[in-house]
Amino acid sequence: MTAPRPFPRRSSSAAAVLAKPVLADVLVGQRTLVKDVLLVAAGIAVVAALAQVEVPMWPVPVTGQTLGVMLVAATLGFRRGVAAMVGYLVLGVAGAPIFATFTGGIAAIGKPSFGFIIGFIATAAVVGWLAERRWDRRPLLAVALFGAASLIPFAFGIPYMAAVLAAMGAPVDLPGALALGFLPFIVGGVVKWALAAALMPAAWAGVRAMDRRVG
Numbered sequence: 001m002t003a004p005r006p007f008p009r010r011s012s013s014a015a016a017v018l019a020k021p022v023l024a025d026v027l028v029g030q031r032t033l034v035k036d037v038l039l040v041a042a043g044i045a046v047v048a049a050l051a052q053v054e055v056p057m058w059p060v061p062v063t064g065q066t067l068g069v070m071l072v073a074a075t076l077g078f079r080r081g082v083a084a085m086v087g088y089l090v091l092g093v094a095g096a097p098i099f100a101t102f103t104g105g106i107a108a109i110g111k112p113s114f115g116f117i118i119g120f121i122a123t124a125a126v127v128g129w130l131a132e133r134r135w136d137r138r139p140l141l142a143v144a145l146f147g148a149a150s151l152i153p154f155a156f157g158i159p160y161m162a163a164v165l166a167a168m169g170a171p172v173d174l175p176g177a178l179a180l181g182f183l184p185f186i187v188g189g190v191v192k193w194a195l196a197a198a199l200m201p202a203a204w205a206g207v208r209a210m211d212r213r214v215g
Contacts, residue, residue, distance in 0.1 A: 021132045022077040023200070026207055036080055043072035043084030044091065047120070048098035055188070056101075059112035059161060060181055063100050067192040069120045070149050073127035074136040074200050081128035085121045092117070112181075115160020119153035126152060136200040146196040150189045154182055 020026045028035050050064030073081030092104045099108055099117070108114055127136075127149045135141040158181040165172055165180075172180060 022128075023075045023131075023136075023203055023207070024077065024080070039076055040080050040084045040087060043076055043081065044088045044098070046072050047084070047088050051098065051100045052102065054100050057184060059165065060116065060157065060185075061100050061113065062185060062188050064192070065100070065116075065120065066123070066150060066153060066189070067195055069123050069153075070127050070146055070192070070196040071199065073124035073149075074131040074145075074196070076128065077132050078125060078128035081124040081131075082121060085124040089117050089121065110164065112161040112164045113157070114164075116153045116157035118160065119156030122156065123149050123152040131200075137204045139197065139201045142197040142201050143193075146193050146200075149196075150193045154185075157181060 024039055025031065028039065047065055047068040050068035053064035055062040069085060072084055075081075076084060088098065092099045093106055093108055095105045097104045100113070108117075127145065130136070130145050135145040158177050161181045162172055162177045
């Protein structure tokens with residue numbers, strides 16, 4: 001007599017969820033080109049909406065854009081996150097009113113704040129790449145990820161701002177550039193950092209809890 005075959009093991013749905021690279025892959029299922037395009041468009045819309053959450057300042061306003069960039073990139077991953085930020089920049093320069101205060105157009109390139117928008121692309125690349133390696137799922141790693149990501153736009157924005165101000169006949173030295181382009185943003189940056197570091201692990205915890213109930 002042949003030994004009875006063991007029942008096949010069911011794969012854990014929770015393990016399948018955790019194997020997904022980023023949150024968008026869990027939410028929308030199997031990837032397709034159409035889904036990717038729609039997710040990129042949604043990412044652009046999120047950043048455009050948060051750009052209108054603004055505290056007017058000169059030469060660079062305080063906005064919710066950085067929070068949007070971090071959440072979008074963590075949710076979409078490297079390629080789609082970068083595509084969303086490139087699309088945001090290109091559409092805005094082309095005239096779509098998606099920058100702060102519903103502005104857009106080629107003239108945006110000459111604004112002191114435009115360097116920060118360039119920095120959003122690098123921010124999305126770093127956040128998306130690390131999110132694909134699960135840094136957004138655990139609170140401590142998320143704190144490190146979004147803390148570092150919060151600083152990336154300044155690496156592009158402050159030099160760009162200084163160059164534009166110099167071209168406008170109002171040059172600033174390094175302390176002056178930091179006073180205009182960094183110090184006013186510390187409180188808001190910490191708030192956005194904390195929100196992103198709380199929201200993404202919470203979203204993943206919710207996904208795991210829902211999957212356990214379904215399974």
